Amino acid sequence: MSIVNGYATLAEFKVRIDPSSALGTGSDSVLEAVIEAASRAIDYVCGRRIYTATETRTYTAEYGDLLFIDDLVSLTTLKTDESGDGTYELTWSSTDYLLEPANAQVPAANKEPYTQIRVNPHRGIYSFPTGIYNGVQIAGSFGYAATTPDLVNEACLLIASRFNRRKDAPFGVVGAGELGQMMVIASKDPDVQLCLSGYKRRYVVAV
DSSP states (O other), X not given: OOOSSOSSOHHHHHHHHOTTOOOOSTTHHHHHHHHHHHHHHHHHHHTSOOSOEEEEEEEOOSSSSEEEEEEEEEEEEEEEOSSSSSOOOEEOOTTSXXXXXXXXXXXXXXXXXXXXXXXXXXXXXXXXXXXXXXXXXXXXXXXXXXXXXXXXXHHHHHHHHHHHHHTTOGGGEEOOSTTOOEESSOSXXXXXXHHHGGGSOOOOOOO
């Protein structure tokens, strides 16, 4: 298999397992599955999808000048259904709205997604149709970041390492010497929690 939307590469994981880079290719498919499982576990823990994908989504506006949305990296088109007939007949210009937070994509090393859209108070000529179910249609790149953040990459490698050791640890315990038994799977890995603490979603978008 190949890794789908993984937060670490096979090469990175193999070096983490064996820094001497002596691992062959016989277990590549297994290791790829472990990386993908670790990546989806991160999405679950964070309550959001870190990777991006081009999608079209619809939203129900609560306010005429502000719309809360899912994580968005870039917007392609914004359309609204003005009559509630399911047809998005009005296409907004890029000058009609503002993506917020305003500086979300500015820090090169610490980009964040846009989470809301505001009608441009200076140039906008439209408003979001409140009271119309799924009256707003947005096409764009949804997700947290187009490039995996370094801390998410590290969390993926830590989780994948635990998953990979699990096969050798019945009941989550692997034998140890002078220190006695050692837990391989812990309910909360403090290093993973630290890496992911800034990426956990703090609200859910109502659509």
